[in-house]
Amino acid sequence: MATLLAVALCGGCGSIQVRKTTNVLDYLYPEGTPAIPARDVTLTLPLRVGLAFAPAGRERTSSSNVFLAGADSPVTEMHKQVLLQRIADAFRGRDSIASVDPIPSAYLQAGGSFANLDQIAASMGVDVVVLLSYDQAQFNETSDWSLTYWTIVGAYIVEGENNQTQTFLDAAVYDIKSRALLFRTAGSDVRGGESTPIETAEALRKASEDSLLAATDDLITKLDAALKEFGRQAVGGTVHGQGTPALDIKPSSEYHGVARFEGGRYAGAAGLGELVLLGLLAAAAWMTRRAA
Amino acid sequence: MTASPSAGASPDAAAGAAPGVASGVASGIARWPWIVATFVACATAISLWPEARAALVYDRGGPPGSIAGGGAGAVAAGPAVWRALSSQLVHDASGMAAIDLGVVLLAGAFLERRDRVLAAAALVLGMLFVALAVLVAGPQLVRYEGASGVGAALFTAAALHVAFTTTSRGARALALAAAAVALAKAAVEQWSGWTWADAHLPPDVRVLPAAHLAGSLAGIVATLAWRARWRS
Numbered sequence: 001m002a003t004l005l006a007v008a009l010c011g012g013c014g015s016i017q018v019r020k021t022t023n024v025l026d027y028l029y030p031e032g033t034p035a036i037p038a039r040d041v042t043l044t045l046p047l048r049v050g051l052a053f054a055p056a057g058r059e060r061t062s063s064s065n066v067f068l069a070g071a072d073s074p075v076t077e078m079h080k081q082v083l084l085q086r087i088a089d090a091f092r093g094r095d096s097i098a099s100v101d102p103i104p105s106a107y108l109q110a111g112g113s114f115a116n117l118d119q120i121a122a123s124m125g126v127d128v129v130v131l132l133s134y135d136q137a138q139f140n141e142t143s144d145w146s147l148t149y150w151t152i153v154g155a156y157i158v159e160g161e162n163n164q165t166q167t168f169l170d171a172a173v174y175d176i177k178s179r180a181l182l183f184r185t186a187g188s189d190v191r192g193g194e195s196t197p198i199e200t201a202e203a204l205r206k207a208s209e210d211s212l213l214a215a216t217d218d219l220i221t222k223l224d225a226a227l228k229e230f231g232r233q234a235v236g237g238t239v240h241g242q243g244t245p246a247l248d249i250k251p252s253s254e255y256h257g258v259a260r261f262e263g264g265r266y267a268g269a270a271g272l273g274e275l276v277l278l279g280l281l282a283a284a285a286w287m288t289r290r291a292a
Numbered sequence: 293m294t295a296s297p298s299a300g301a302s303p304d305a306a307a308g309a310a311p312g313v314a315s316g317v318a319s320g321i322a323r324w325p326w327i328v329a330t331f332v333a334c335a336t337a338i339s340l341w342p343e344a345r346a347a348l349v350y351d352r353g354g355p356p357g358s359i360a361g362g363g364a365g366a367v368a369a370g371p372a373v374w375r376a377l378s379s380q381l382v383h384d385a386s387g388m389a390a391i392d393l394g395v396v397l398l399a400g401a402f403l404e405r406r407d408r409v410l411a412a413a414a415l416v417l418g419m420l421f422v423a424l425a426v427l428v429a430g431p432q433l434v435r436y437e438g439a440s441g442v443g444a445a446l447f448t449a450a451a452l453h454v455a456f457t458t459t460s461r462g463a464r465a466l467a468l469a470a471a472a473v474a475l476a477k478a479a480v481e482q483w484s485g486w487t488w489a490d491a492h493l494p495p496d497v498r499v500l501p502a503a504h505l506a507g508s509l510a511g512i513v514a515t516l517a518w519r520a521r522w523r524s
Contacts, residue, residue, distance in 0.1 A: 266429070267388060267493060268380070268422060268438035268503035270395040273477050277447060278398050280470035284454045284463045285402065291460030 018138040018204065020075060024131045024172050027054045030111030038180035040246040041239055043127070046098035049091070050126035051084045054133045055108040075134070077105055079209060083216045087130070087171075090220045101126065114179055121176045128182070130223075131172045136211065138204050139164045142197075149197060159194035165207040166190050169215040171223060173230075180245050185226040187219025327412050328400030328446070331381075332393050335439055339383040350379035350426060351435040376423035382437040388493055395443035403450035406457075407518070410449055414514040418445025421510035425502040436500060441507035448474050448511025456519060475512070478504035 029035065053075075084102035091100045101124060109116050117129055141162045148154030172184040189211045195203035233240065239247045338344045383389035404411035422441030426433065451471035455464045481501030493499070 265435045265497045266426075266433050266500040266503075267383075267436065267497050268392070268440035268500055268507070270391045270440035270443050274391070274395045274440070274443060274447065274474075277451075277470050277474050277477075278395065280466055280473070281399065281402065281447065281451050281454065284451070284458070284467040284470065287460050287463035287466060288454060288458040291458070291463060 018140075018208075019136070020208075021135045022054045022133045024054045024133045024170070027108065027111060027131070028113055028117075028174075030113060033113055036114060036179050038239070038245045039178040040248070041175050041178045041180045041182070042248045042250070043175065044250055044252045045096050046252070047096060047128050048098050048126045049100045050103045050120060050124055050129040051088055051100060052103035052108055052120075052129060052131060053080050053084070053105055054131050055105055055110045055112070075136075075208075075212065079212070080105060083212060084132070086213075086216050087132075087220055087223070091223070099126075103129075114176070117174070117176045127176065129174050129176055131174060132219075133170045133172075134212065134215075135168045135170075136208060137166045138208060139166075140200060140204065146197075155197050157196065159196050161195045161197055161200045161203075162192065163195060163200065163204055163207060164190070164192045165204070165211040167208075167211040167215040169212065169219050171219055173226075178245065180239055182239060183226050183230045185219070185222040187215045187217070187222050189214035189218060323405055323408060325401040325404035325408075325411070327408065327415065328397060328404050331400070331415060331439075331442070332397045335381040335383065335393055335396075336389070338381045339386075339389045345382045345384060345437075348375065348378035349382045349384075349435065349437050350375040352433070373423075373427065376426040376436070377419050379426070379437045380419055380422060380439050380442055383439070384437060385493060385497070388438060388497075392439045392443060396439050396446060399443060399447040399450050403446055403453060406450075406453055410453060410514060410518045411446065413518060414445045414449035414511050415442060417510040417514045418442040418507045421445070421506035421513075422503045425500070425506035429500060429502055433500065436503075438503070441503035441510075444474060444478060444504045444507030445510040445514065448508045449515045450511075452512065452515040453518075456515070471512075475505075475508045478508045481505070 081102055081104070088100040088102055091097055103120060103124065103126075107120055107124075120126065120129065143160045143162055145154075145158050145160035148158045148160065154160075167189045168186060169188065170184065170186040173182045174180065175182055191207060191211050191214070193203060193207060234247050234249055237246055237248070239245050338348060383392060400411060400415065403414065419442055422445075425441070426436045429436075448471050451467045451474065454467035455471065458464050458467065478501060481499070482505045
């Protein structure tokens with residue numbers, strides 16, 4: 001009865017928002033922590049990679065919808081592990097990556113900063129960590145069909161609620177030893193749908209999970225491209241170009257694979273310099289003939 | 293290591309250059325540079341034939357573009373070592389083929405017409421040195437192609453040959469400067485990673501400066517060996 005009353009009262013209401021966020025910077029640089037300058041980076045192949053969501057200490061959820069009890073619940077640890085496993089599976093079996101291990105959230109302390117990452121590196125044996133953070137916003141607007149909610153039956157059968165879910169999933173790849181951000185990228189997803197007011201909480205919850213999954217798939221594609229770009233940059237010997245920490249990638253003694261951070265395509269290509277030099281040679285030959 | 297002991301009417305010989313050298317120049321001056329021409333013809337044919345390119349290119353990985361891909365199978369199989377040699381006949385891009393083979397043809401024909409044995413030695417040593425550079429280039433190199441290393445070997449040998457055989461001081465200085473600049477350019481490329489030759493390459497292909505450096509060194513070694521043999 002209370003739900004129906006709420007439905008009736010809220011018919012024609014404006015936008016309702018549910019927001020869930022975590023933040024990598026809150027974890028690495030909690031309030032009062034001085035910025036830690038990155039040192040030069042040495043990556044030894046094959047890499048051992050850890051995957052984790054930034055801890056939920058600062059995870060923020062908010063909702064103003066009386067129907068949506070539960071829709072503003074944080075992303076569960078079980079769901080996070082599903083997403084991490086999905087990313088790990090996409091990057092396993094590559095020559096330059098020895099292992100990709102999801103790290104349970106319990107291992108990451110809120111505001112733990114790099115000291116916490118050092119503990120993880122020591123205990124789990126990872127060199128590089130991929131820290132994920134997300135920002136998901138869900139909007140619910142009631143359409144004109146909400147007038148049918150007054151019939152009570154309408155609240156059960158008329159899909160007068162327009163829902164939209166926007167998800168942004170960010171991945172920051174850090175070399176733990178040097179504290180350097182190697183690269184970052186993000187995946188995103190936007191999806192919409194309609195529901196009856198009675199089903200809205202469930203619809204938004206499902207949309208939240210599906211959208212995170214789709215953003216994860218998008219992130220996997222973007223990570224692949226970012227890894228390639230990082231490899232190109234690595235050839236120059238720096239992390240992000242001039243003025244950033246030096247980067248050295250070397251194989252370990254037991255590594256027999258191929259470092260495929262970049263396309264790895266090389267050519268012995270002549271260019272303008274060689275043509276200029278040929279001109280010098282021609283001039284020398286001409287002078288020889290002339291002298292004779 | 294002169295091509296032939298026969299003397300001729302070369303400018304160098306006429307000007308009183310060292311007999312062994314002069315004879316090499318003399319015997320080679322009228323020759324058709326068939327060694328270099330054959331190399332360029334083979335490389336051109338291979339570069340126009342996709343199946344031949346795929347068979348001869350040095351590629352340690354899986355399909356192009358599959359970064360961090362390849363997988364254990366590709367690594368276990370690996371490319372045959374001889375592909376580090378044959379890949380120097382492969383050019384995937386027409387612009388790259390035109391410039392690489394143009395340099396090989398011009399520098400090589402110039403040298404072979406002066407001294408066929410030195411040209412052959414520079415070409416063979418160039419291919420071997422570049423192949424070695426490719427094999428030890430490190431794990432970042434997955435695929436290699438191109439004849440610029442051979443071009444560098446032939447050019448350096450040609451410049452040094454002119455320097456050692458000419459009687460003109462100006463020509464000698466110019467030729468030595470050309471050889472020195474070629475070597476310095478390769479060294480700067482190797483240690484700085486900066487190259488001039490990126491513009492005409494496909495966007496996902498990078499120059500391997502070590503190939504140019506190896507080629508230039510091969511040219512020097514070939515010329516010094518040729519000179520040592522002549523002196524002996």
